[in-house]
Amino acid sequence: MRLECPIDGCNATIESETEQEVMAQAEEHANSSHPELELDDETVENIRSGITEV
Numbered sequence: 001m002r003l004e005c006p007i008d009g010c011n012a013t014i015e016s017e018t019e020q021e022v023m024a025q026a027e028e029h030a031n032s033s034h035p036e037l038e039l040d041d042e043t044v045e046n047i048r049s050g051i052t053e054v
Helices: 019-033 041-049
Strands: 002-004 013-015
Touching (some): 002 019, 013 019, 019 041
Antiparallel strands (some): 002 013
């Protein structure tokens, strides 16, 4: 599974075996690189929808 950070100007890419692992890493990335980002239900769903299979 793969996720490219949806934040403009951020080139971070997360790859992992499962969606759960990708989401956990995405949360860590958001907390460290985008602390202003509020991880509400809508934002989390938008992030989840960006995950693709590789």
